[in-house]
Amino acid sequence: MSEVVQPASLALAVSRPKTAPFDWRRAVPLLLAAPLLVYMLVFYALPVAAMLLRSVNDPSWTLANYAILFEDVVFQKTFWITINTSVTVTLGCLILGYPVAMGLVRAKSMAPFILVIILLPFWTSVLVRSYAWMVLLGRHGLVNEALIALGMIERPIRILNTPLATQIAMIHILLPYMILPIANALRQIDPSLIRAASGLGATPFMTFRQVILPLSMSGMAAGTLLTFVLALGFYITPAMVGGPRDITLSMLIAQQVDQLNWAYAATLSAVLLATALAILAMARKLPGVGNAFKTSMR
Amino acid sequence: MTVAGMNGAGPGPIGRGASVTLSDLEKTYDRTSAAAKAVDGVSLDIRSGEFLTLLGPSGSGKTTTLMMIAGFETPTAGDIAIDGKSVVAMPPYRRNIGMVFQNYALFPHLTVEENVGFPLKQRGVPKAERAKLVAEALELVHLPGYGARYPRQLSGGQQQRVAVARAVVFKPRLLLMDEPLGALDKQLRENLQLEMRRLHADLGITFIYVTHDQEEALTMSDRIAVMNDGKVAQVGSPEDLYDRPDNRFVAGFIGESNFLPAVVRGLEDDVVVAECEGTLIRALCPGRPASGERVTLTTRPERLRFADGTWAGTEPPQNRMSVTVTEAVFAGERCRYMLRAGDGTSIVLKEPSSAAIRRRAVGERAEIAWSVADTILV
Ligand SMILES: Nc1ncnc2c1ncn2[C@@H]1O[C@H](COP(=O)(O)OP(=O)(O)O)[C@@H](O)[C@H]1O
Ligand SMILES: [Mg+2]
Numbered sequence: 001m002s003e004v005v006q007p008a009s010l011a012l013a014v015s016r017p018k019t020a021p022f023d024w025r026r027a028v029p030l031l032l033a034a035p036l037l038v039y040m041l042v043f044y045a046l047p048v049a050a051m052l053l054r055s056v057n058d059p060s061w062t063l064a065n066y067a068i069l070f071e072d073v074v075f076q077k078t079f080w081i082t083i084n085t086s087v088t089v090t091l092g093c094l095i096l097g098y099p100v101a102m103g104l105v106r107a108k109s110m111a112p113f114i115l116v117i118i119l120l121p122f123w124t125s126v127l128v129r130s131y132a133w134m135v136l137l138g139r140h141g142l143v144n145e146a147l148i149a150l151g152m153i154e155r156p157i158r159i160l161n162t163p164l165a166t167q168i169a170m171i172h173i174l175l176p177y178m179i180l181p182i183a184n185a186l187r188q189i190d191p192s193l194i195r196a197a198s199g200l201g202a203t204p205f206m207t208f209r210q211v212i213l214p215l216s217m218s219g220m221a222a223g224t225l226l227t228f229v230l231a232l233g234f235y236i237t238p239a240m241v242g243g244p245r246d247i248t249l250s251m252l253i254a255q256q257v258d259q260l261n262w263a264y265a266a267t268l269s270a271v272l273l274a275t276a277l278a279i280l281a282m283a284r285k286l287p288g289v290g291n292a293f294k295t296s297m298r
Numbered sequence: 299m300t301v302a303g304m305n306g307a308g309p310g311p312i313g314r315g316a317s318v319t320l321s322d323l324e325k326t327y328d329r330t331s332a333a334a335k336a337v338d339g340v341s342l343d344i345r346s347g348e349f350l351t352l353l354g355p356s357g358s359g360k361t362t363t364l365m366m367i368a369g370f371e372t373p374t375a376g377d378i379a380i381d382g383k384s385v386v387a388m389p390p391y392r393r394n395i396g397m398v399f400q401n402y403a404l405f406p407h408l409t410v411e412e413n414v415g416f417p418l419k420q421r422g423v424p425k426a427e428r429a430k431l432v433a434e435a436l437e438l439v440h441l442p443g444y445g446a447r448y449p450r451q452l453s454g455g456q457q458q459r460v461a462v463a464r465a466v467v468f469k470p471r472l473l474l475m476d477e478p479l480g481a482l483d484k485q486l487r488e489n490l491q492l493e494m495r496r497l498h499a500d501l502g503i504t505f506i507y508v509t510h511d512q513e514e515a516l517t518m519s520d521r522i523a524v525m526n527d528g529k530v531a532q533v534g535s536p537e538d539l540y541d542r543p544d545n546r547f548v549a550g551f552i553g554e555s556n557f558l559p560a561v562v563r564g565l566e567d568d569v570v571v572a573e574c575e576g577t578l579i580r581a582l583c584p585g586r587p588a589s590g591e592r593v594t595l596t597t598r599p600e601r602l603r604f605a606d607g608t609w610a611g612t613e614p615p616q617n618r619m620s621v622t623v624t625e626a627v628f629a630g631e632r633c634r635y636m637l638r639a640g641d642g643t644s645i646v647l648k649e650p651s652s653a654a655i656r657r658r659a660v661g662e663r664a665e666i667a668w669s670v671a672d673t674i675l676v
Contacts, residue, residue, distance in 0.1 A: 195370050196403035198390040200464065201420035206391075210416075214407045 055270045058263035065267040074252070075268070082249040082272075085166060085238065086231035090178075092171040093227050094220065097178035101219075104179065105186040118176050126173060130240040133169040134160060137241065166242035170234055177230060178223035185219025186212070225283045229276045315347035315504035316380050316471035318367065323376035325362050325528075336362040338528035340376075349498050349505045353515040354525030355551070360508040363525070364474050367506065369393050380472065391420070396465035396473040400480055402457045404449040410436070410460050411445035417468040435467035436460075438497070455486045462494075466501060473501075476508045491517055512552045516540065524548050540598075542582070546676045549596040556602075556645045557676075558595040562587045570675055575639040579617050581673040593675050599634070599646040601672035604658070605665035615669035621645060623662045633657060637666065 055065050069075050104114050121129060136142045137160040144156040159165050189212060197207040235250035242248075247255075249272050256265035325337040337359040344350045352360040365371040367378055369390035377384050385393055404413050414435050418428045436442050439459035449457055458478060465473055478494075479487045495518055498505050509515055515522050516536040524531040524539065524547070531551075532544040543549035546557065560572035560579060570583040572593060581595045605618055624644070625636035628651065635658060637645040647666060649655065658664060 190401070190403065192399050192401060192403040193405060195368075195390070196397070196399060196405075197416070199368055199370070199393075199395065199397040200417035201391050201394070201468070202416075203391055203420075206420055210419075211405060 051266050052270050052273075054262050054266035058266070065263050069267065069271070078247050078249055078252045079271070081163075081246055082232060085163065085170070085234075085246075085248060086228050088167050089170045089174060089231045090224055090228045092167060093174050093178035094224060096171065097175050097223065098182055098220070100175075101179045101182035101186055101216075104183045118179055121173060122176060126236050129173055130169055130237045133165065133172070133237075133241050137165050137168070160241060161243050163243055163246050166238045166246065169237045169241050170231060173237060174227045174230055177226045181222040181226065182216055182219040185216040185222075189215045221283065225280065229279060232272065232276055232279075314471060314502040315345075317346045317382070318342075318344040318472065318504065318506065319377075319379040319382070320344075320363070320367075321377045321379070323363065323366060323378065324374045325359070325366060325371060326374045329374075335374075335528050337366070337373075340525075340528070340530050342523055342530065342533065344504060344506060347502050347504055349495075349507065349518060349520040351507045351509060351515040351519040351522045352525055353509060353512060353522050353552075354531075356510055358525040359528040360510075360525055361476055362528075364476050364506065364508050367472075368395055368397050368474055394468075394470050394472075396468070396470035398458075398461045398465045398473070398475040398478045400477045402449075402461040402478075404457055404460055404464075406449055408448075409445060410441070410447050410449070410452070413449065413460055414445075414464045414467050416464060421468060431467055432463075435463040438466070438500070439463045439493075454482050455490065458482065458490065462497070466497075466503075470503065472504045472506070474506050474508075477510070478507075479514065480509075480511075487514070494518060516552070524551060526551070541672075542674055543596065543676060544584070546594060546596070549674070549676055554599050554646060555596045556599060558597070558639075558643060558645070560593050560595050562589055562591045562593055564589060569670060572675070575619055575641060575643065577619055579619070579673060580670040581675045582671065583675040585675075587675065595673055596676050597668055597673050599648040600632075602645070602647040602666050602668045603649070604647075605667040615667045615672075617670060617673055618665055618667045619645075620663065620665050623658045623660050623664060626658055626660055628657070637664075 056063060058065070100114075100118065104111060104118065107114055134141075138144070139156045139158070139160070141160070143159060144153075147153045148156070159168075193211055193215070194207055197211045198204070202210065233250055234248065235254060238246065238248045239251050239254075249268060253265050253268045253272070256262075256268065320340050320342045323337055323340040324335055326335050340359070340363055342350075352363060354360050362371060366373050369385070369388060373386060378386055380393070380395075405416065408416065411429075411432055414432045415428045418431055423431070432445065433442065436445060439462050441456060441459050441463065444452065444456065444460075449460065452460065461478070465475075475494075479490050482490065491514060494505075494507075507515075507518065516539075519536060521533060521535055522539055523533045526547050532539060532548045534542075539548060539552050543552065543555070549555040549557070558574045558579070560574035560581075562570060562572050563578065564571045565586065566580070568582065569580050570587060570593075572579055572581060572595060574595060579595060587593055603615070605614065619639055621637035621639050623635055624638050627634045631651060633649045633651050635647045635649070637647055639645060645666070
């Protein structure tokens with residue numbers, strides 16, 4: 001919207017004396033966005049602010065709620081599990097997603113079909129997908145039955161309600177967020193660069209290492225960031241398929257809310273939000289990531 | 299993989315340049331449809347150390363031919379031999395061929411130094427040696443001191459030089475170039491044409507150069523292969539192609555030509571006598587056309603003169619024709635006349651301009667003359 005209005009108003013700004021009356025055309029973008037802005041302010045920003053406020057003014061103005069976190073073993077364990085799960089899931093997505101992104105970019109007539117398969121999980125709710133994983137990973141689920149049939153195990157092993165189950169299900173759910181930015185970066189690599197590398201003596205592997213991988217770095221950074229930040233806040237999946245003692249930060253928050261421990265829940269929420277923001281802020285410093293974000297949103 | 303002749307820049311037993319033989323080379327991109335062949339039976343013998351240009355209009359199969367030599371496309375039929383050994387089954391990274399792409403294909407994430415060093419790195423040349431060779435190559439293309447820059451910080455001409463340096467730094471015996479000057483402005487292009495010639499003389503390796511610009515081809519090449527519709531229309535030195543085109547396509551594509559319809563009346567040794575516009579014209583002819591056959595004679599506009607002009611001590615040429623001036627254009631260094639022969643054939647004549655030569659007026663009748671050696675039956 002602003003692209004449309006800006007040039008005209010810029011031209012006006014040049015020709016117009018400084019004391020000119022208010023230019024309504026400048027306000028148009030803002031007016032168009034106003035309903036959404038008001039909605040977000042009332043139903044999102046204010047509740048979040050109110051919630052966060054509780055971490056410092058419940059029962060009275062204090063930072064004690066944060067101070068106790070330093071001695072809080074439950075919090076520390078939970079925080080560690082959350083980070084650990086997010087890192088593992090992100091790495092899993094990167095390793096599994098990169099080849100898929102390459103396949104997607106190289107496929108010609110098959111590309112739309114592959115894209116649909118990648119996006120399919122987007123069209124199903126997280127709840128349904130997590131239930132599906134419960135069925136697949138259960139004691140008598142497809143995975144156990146298959147492993148037994150193949151003779152790799154003798155009796156069912158415990159997969160459901162372990163950290164592994166959480167990781168498997170979360171990787172599945174988050175894969176598209178990794179694949180799409182990487183595919184986008186790969187698609188922008190000029191094919192003549194690959195030919196040039198090959199003509200200059202690089203084997204396909206050398207070309208991958210020295211040309212394709214570095215040129216897709218921005219996509220990998222964007223995908224990693226997106227996946228990691230989303231993984232930090234996961235709640236339903238670890239709650240449903242994860243182990244009973246493997247509690248993530250979001251699960252702990254929900255639990256505290258249930259017990260009406262508002263101040264504690266608010267403090268944990270603030271920590272989770274701060275962690276995500278800190279990671280985004282750090283990543284923005286990496287060269288190319290800002291751009292990668294813009295292009296991956298196309 | 300080791301570099302053949304990495305340290306030995308001097309001529310080897312078979313010369314510094316590779317010889318390339320294309321035999322009945324064919325390429326069809328789309329096998330499913332009855333699509334035309336992009337390359338259709340190309341046979342060429344490219345000699346060691348030669349500067350050979352593939353010249354032809356857009357879509358004539360030049361790039362496809364080059365890509366098959368480099369190994370990026372697989373021939374549908376035929377063979378490619380480098381120094382007598384077939385390379386059709388060899389992947390590009392083993393062929394040891396230098397290549398300059400039209401868009402240069404410089405690696406955007408690498409500095410100039412790293413770009414030029416890229417082929418050396420792949421060949422396992424140690425770092426110190428690499429730095430030395432890179433510096434030499436940048437010197438060769440007149441870009442010393444630019445090593446730390448990134449490609450996007452260079453002008454088009456500078457990028458082109460980096461691409462050339464990268465293509466020759468590992469001392470390949472064959473350099474392929476696909477319209478390497480196509481994206482540059484005219485002035486720069488002319489400078490770089492001369493530099494390419496110099497580079498060719500310095501390196502002594504075989505160059506295969508692709509262009510659609512006939513002037514560029516004539517200026518730079520030892521030999522030119524004119525391509526049309528996936529086939530080689532004619533191969534020869536620039537003089538051969540200009541003075542003795544084999545066919546109408548070559549005569550029309552390289553330089554400007556007049557085409558005169560004629561009927562063969564007889565043969566005198568290697569000269570054919572044909573009747574054109576009611577007069578007898580003599581032309582050089584490689585074959586032996588039969589009497590009465592309809593043919594086309596071709597001649598260059600700048601080889602025609604008005605018959606009443608001066609002939610600078612030489613005998614007036616043998617071929618003559620009466621014409622009417624239909625258009626006269628003064629274009630600085632020369633005057634360009636459009637003429638009409640008796641039954642309507644238009645003829646272009648270019649005359650060097652001189653204040654001493656009388657300019658012809660439109661509507662004036664005149665006689666033109668030109669020599670038999672400048673008349674070719676195509
Ligand atoms: N990758 C390709 N796929 C299908 N057809 C192609 C491809 N490359 C070239 N062609 C076709 O092959 C013919 C020759 O093309 P090309 O070799 O690029 O000619 P030039 O370089 O002389 O312009 C053209 O008709 C072109 O459309
Ligand atoms: Mg081409």
